[in-house]
Amino acid sequence: MADNLPSEFDVVVIGTGLPESIIAAACARSGQRVLHVDSRNYYGGNWASFSFSGLLSWIKENQQNTDIKDECEDWRKLILENEEVISLNKKDKTIQHVEAFCFDDFLILQVNFQGRYSLDCWLAQNQDAAEDVEEAGALARLPAYGASVAEEVAEEPEKECSPLESAVPGAENLESEKATSVDPASAAEGNVTEINAENESSHDSASGESTLESGKTEAALSEISAQEPKKITYSQIVREGRRFNIDLVSKLLYSRGLLIELLIKSNVSRYAEFKNATRILAFREGKVEQVPCSRADVFNSRQLAMVEKRMLMKFLTFCLEYEQHPDEYQDYKKSTFAQFLKTRKLTPSLQHFILHSIAMVSEKDCNTLEGLQATRKFLQCLGRYGNTPFLFPLYGQGEIPQCFCRMCAVFGGIYCLRHSVQCLVVDKESGRCKAVVDHFGQRISANYFIVEDSYLSESVCENVCYRQLSRAVLITDQSVLKTDSEQQVSILMVPPVDLGQPAVCVIELCSSTMTCMKDTYLVHLTCPSTKTAREDLEPVVQKLFSLNAETEKETEDEVLEKPRVLWALYFNMRDSSGIDRNSYSGLPSNVYVCSGPDSALGNDCAVKQAETIFQEMFPTEEFCPAPPNPEDIIYDEDEIASEETGFNNSPETKPESSLQESSSRGSSTAVKEHIEE
Numbered sequence: 001m002a003d004n005l006p007s008e009f010d011v012v013v014i015g016t017g018l019p020e021s022i023i024a025a026a027c028a029r030s031g032q033r034v035l036h037v038d039s040r041n042y043y044g045g046n047w048a049s050f051s052f053s054g055l056l057s058w059i060k061e062n063q064q065n066t067d068i069k070d071e072c073e074d075w076r077k078l079i080l081e082n083e084e085v086i087s088l089n090k091k092d093k094t095i096q097h098v099e100a101f102c103f104d105d106f107l108i109l110q111v112n113f114q115g116r117y118s119l120d121c122w123l124a125q126n127q128d129a130a131e132d133v134e135e136a137g138a139l140a141r142l143p144a145y146g147a148s149v150a151e152e153v154a155e156e157p158e159k160e161c162s163p164l165e166s167a168v169p170g171a172e173n174l175e176s177e178k179a180t181s182v183d184p185a186s187a188a189e190g191n192v193t194e195i196n197a198e199n200e201s202s203h204d205s206a207s208g209e210s211t212l213e214s215g216k217t218e219a220a221l222s223e224i225s226a227q228e229p230k231k232i233t234y235s236q237i238v239r240e241g242r243r244f245n246i247d248l249v250s251k252l253l254y255s256r257g258l259l260i261e262l263l264i265k266s267n268v269s270r271y272a273e274f275k276n277a278t279r280i281l282a283f284r285e286g287k288v289e290q291v292p293c294s295r296a297d298v299f300n301s302r303q304l305a306m307v308e309k310r311m312l313m314k315f316l317t318f319c320l321e322y323e324q325h326p327d328e329y330q331d332y333k334k335s336t337f338a339q340f341l342k343t344r345k346l347t348p349s350l351q352h353f354i355l356h357s358i359a360m361v362s363e364k365d366c367n368t369l370e371g372l373q374a375t376r377k378f379l380q381c382l383g384r385y386g387n388t389p390f391l392f393p394l395y396g397q398g399e400i401p402q403c404f405c406r407m408c409a410v411f412g413g414i415y416c417l418r419h420s421v422q423c424l425v426v427d428k429e430s431g432r433c434k435a436v437v438d439h440f441g442q443r444i445s446a447n448y449f450i451v452e453d454s455y456l457s458e459s460v461c462e463n464v465c466y467r468q469l470s471r472a473v474l475i476t477d478q479s480v481l482k483t484d485s486e487q488q489v490s491i492l493m494v495p496p497v498d499l500g501q502p503a504v505c506v507i508e509l510c511s512s513t514m515t516c517m518k519d520t521y522l523v524h525l526t527c528p529s530t531k532t533a534r535e536d537l538e539p540v541v542q543k544l545f546s547l548n549a550e551t552e553k554e555t556e557d558e559v560l561e562k563p564r565v566l567w568a569l570y571f572n573m574r575d576s577s578g579i580d581r582n583s584y585s586g587l588p589s590n591v592y593v594c595s596g597p598d599s600a601l602g603n604d605c606a607v608k609q610a611e612t613i614f615q616e617m618f619p620t621e622e623f624c625p626a627p628p629n630p631e632d633i634i635y636d637e638d639e640i641a642s643e644e645t646g647f648n649n650s651p652e653t654k655p656e657s658s659l660q661e662s663s664s665r666g667s668s669t670a671v672k673e674h675i676e677e
Helices: 018-029 052-063 119-125 127-135 171-180 184-205 210-227 234-239 258-266 295-300 306-320 337-342 348-358 368-381 399-410 533-544 556-561 604-617 637-644 656-664 671-676
Strands: 011-014 034-037 083-087 095-103 107-111 147-152 274-276 279-284 287-290 390-393 414-416 421-427 433-438 443-445 448-452 467-476 490-494 504-509 521-528 565-575 591-594
Touching: 011 018, 018 034, 018 258, 018 399, 018 448, 018 591, 018 604, 034 399, 052 095, 052 234, 052 565, 083 433, 095 533, 234 565, 258 399, 258 604, 279 348, 295 306, 306 348, 306 368, 337 348, 337 368, 348 368, 348 490, 399 414, 467 533, 490 533, 504 533, 521 533, 533 565, 591 604
Parallel strands: 011 034, 011 448, 034 414, 279 490, 448 591
Antiparallel strands: 083 421, 095 107, 095 565, 107 147, 274 390, 279 287, 421 433, 433 443, 467 521, 467 565, 490 504, 504 521
């Protein structure tokens, strides 16, 4: 029980994001008594992953403006005269401008929590969908969302839907809209009807001629149906909602990055499984194409001429050893990397590939040295686990914080979710934080306190200037670049659409990553914010994907080439990385602040921050050393005496070390096993 927590710890960690979880694991591993709490009911904070129904609940929570009331209102009686308090936030305010869209076969619903038309009207008129939603346990949540009808599109020919006049204003024009917006499937069925009618009339006039025609028709129809992708409805997404693991933050792991090295060193990798990113893509001249990365890919590529292949290999070799040839870049240190590439006699296509798909840096803000470092990092990570430098954790990025939480718990850390902290208690004389008071009114003392940035009050952060991230999550029915294999994990950097806009990072995940249901893809879009997330990212979405609202504006060929968006979510997330500690007002010296996710593709910022904070607290301790092998554990005299008395010699009792040993073998594609291979 929460009210039975010990009253003293060495370290109290507030928030379960990636940096906090790494610090908690490192402290517990070094023998510190750790209490790790979070006011949320899930692990990870803004690094978390959700099932589809869980994400709908998260959306609803971030739209509520109600403040959380104190369960214990007399907690201030615990504060002494020589102490003062620093109040903490009870509600997360790091997420803004949340907009969700459902592009169903029959209706496009804009879930903005302000409209008058709610999803229960749609469910009431689509009984099969309602049953599916109810089975998935999400029916109770959906009616709480207000949803306005953004646009009506053609219903499926085989469906019979009741009229909407009683529920939707302006639905009397729905029939005329249906006649003007016909999907390819319904058009194909119309052709079948006409052909069959013609054959039937010709059979009456001339017998024997229709058999051959009908055979050709059936063959043509079977070929058309084989080419058409399966139609996924909103009800199917809800029914299969547990197959989705949707990350709030979209990142990949560099195969030689700091996080992979930490996972291997600490043996936390045994708690997770990983999949290679299989493709690096580029968006050029309105088309998506695959970028050759390795030497074999370069020379097997049909996109590049032989001269371009030699140019590319020569430049990439230089980037690996650029520090040994300073005379080749010294004059361009103050220039942008894009300007430096133009001096290397590279074709425009090669410059595009290097800038946006290999270095993955900004065309305007990145200088030459930063570009060379990014290119070298990309090349050094190639070939460790596959043809690309990246790994992705199965079941989503949200698994990584939980892996470190598990390590902390193994070494004695105590975890409490749905456990908010009212305040930090500061000694006026020394200026150090002495304790925290939780929402039950219990006072818990500690030597060090780790606080995630979102918990700090506005008075503490009044001098902090935050940046924002624009995020979009899409569920689509096809890949942005079709190949023979459907199971692809792809990364694509889309250059700025307009001047002054940032590049957009697109990560597309297939069902084998355990993040989406079969026959769908999960697409993440991320960029630094200039406006709201929808304003920043929707132009890129419209370039890469087909929205039902656009079918009348585009030709049928263009629509069929693009993947169709089934569901979309836009939101802005606070980027609290890179903030100087002195920017926080009145923060005690033994209170350390961890930032949320940053805009970088990798996780180096979180690992560096965690290691820096740990070394400041415990400079003589090793950061996340490997746990000892069970065979190397030396038991104390009391344990040896108990074993000699025979209490632990029962053959039915399995020692704990064996359980840990067996769990370390359970990850079939763990990072450590990749290295041994």
